[in-house]
Amino acid sequence: MQLSEPTFKHQSNLASYCRTGKLSTIPGIIRENVHHYRRLVYNVVDDMLQNAYPITHELLTAKEWEGAVNNFFTNHPCQSPQVWYMPKEFYQFLADTKHPLLKKYPFLEELLWFEWVEVELFMMEDKIVQADKSGNILSGRLVLNPEHHLLSFNYPVHNKNAKLIKISDKGKYYVIAHRNTEGEVIFTDSSPALIRMIEYLSESPLSIKELFNEFQQEYNLLLSDEDQKSIIRFFENAYKQQLIIGFGKQNDLI
Amino acid sequence: MVGIGYRKDFAEEFLQSNILDPSFIEVAPENWIGIGGFWKKQFLKVLEKYPLFTHGLSLSIGSPDELDFDFLRKVKVFLNETNSKIYSEHLSYAKCDNAHLYDLLPIPFTYDAVKHVSKRIKTVQDLLERKIAIEIVSYYTPIAPELKEIEFINMILEEADCELLLDVNNVYVNSFNHQYDAKAFIDQLPMGRVSYIHMAGHEKVSDTLIIDTHGEAIIDPVYDLFEYTMHQLKRDVPVLLERDFNIPELQELQIEINRLSAIKQSALKIKDYATV
16 A cells, blocks of 8 residues: 555554544545534435335334434445445344344344345345246246346234234244346245255256155155145245246156 | 336336347346246347346455455356356455355455455456456445545456446445545546446435445436446447436436437547547
């Protein structure tokens, strides 16, 4: 670095002022104008966070939201050069620092994660996998849409108004999120068994029969006819929703 | 050529109609690197119709921090994949003390900053294997200046041997905020290095301060300064209309594009200047 200590220090002081609002002495500045930098920088961060976390923003009081954003921007050095990705750091910061708001709203950490997953899935780079578009859902090897996330929550942050979530809602909620070819992000209620089968499919394409066999072997149980019918219905719907994007090219038929 | 800053706000209408018909579009690479899904599809459709110019936001060329080479390599891939005609960045810093700020802060006009920034521009040009254009930014306060703004800019352009993105609105804004003659400022710029011009609107927030918002239409005095610039330039360069907020009807943006185009053509008609 060819910068002298004073030049570096002045830059650091201005940047620090933008993040914290605390202004150190900087020679030559126009004091009545410098606050615009703090305002402009803060607005960018606040806007991005509000866009990424609209439900959280709606849930928190204005004071709570502003406090959380200020705390984040003051104390966390944002690492992503891509501003759209910065809100993930907000979620991570609140979780890592065990922010008091997470205690007040026991489901807040999950709500933030749920909201971030939607952003990330919507924006993430395309993942290309080969799959035949035509095939038989009952006999073909199912190819999983790689643009998905498997989620488990203790609170129903994905399907209940955040302001109405209560401690008594605590339970186990399994959700599959994926992006369809239109770019829409779809959240589907699921179960531990279906999540496990999706995990099998994330390894390689399998037929429904192979899924049944693998699941039954792993858990040493027999799926009832009713269970099997229910799972088949799930995968038929998953195909319509493009969570299953097609069929394996080789050994298509079992 | 007069282009438009491509915004997601008007992406769909832009694709589905011919109301807005720029010669090219401009995007910030950091808003599109690693993006897939709906926006990638839209972006690819737009790229089929229009040449791409790029204007970075996060390289932080004036930062005391190390250059982000991982990011720069991604930019290089993006420029090559999209066949970007120009890559420009701001003469400012947006990262300091290992923290991104996501806005453009003014670099102190000091001799050591000239050395530091020039070296970084050269490094970026070497890595990207292309000349980059550096934009004069709007600023609302100087920071510990040892040099005049014009001296600072010209020394960097000379030492880095880079191109100049002349944002005419920024010159107007700075001349108002820091009370100097905008035309005299433009007269002192090395016109041979100008490869690209930006035009935009701004917001006057007090009797002594204008903020460069890109949220309003271009005002007449800035059109006048643009006309003056074209006469001084005496050659055609691509011009961009920037509109980032308060996006109006596309028709209104096209009217601004037409006006810029007419001013440019009129200025260049006076003599047999080369045209792009």
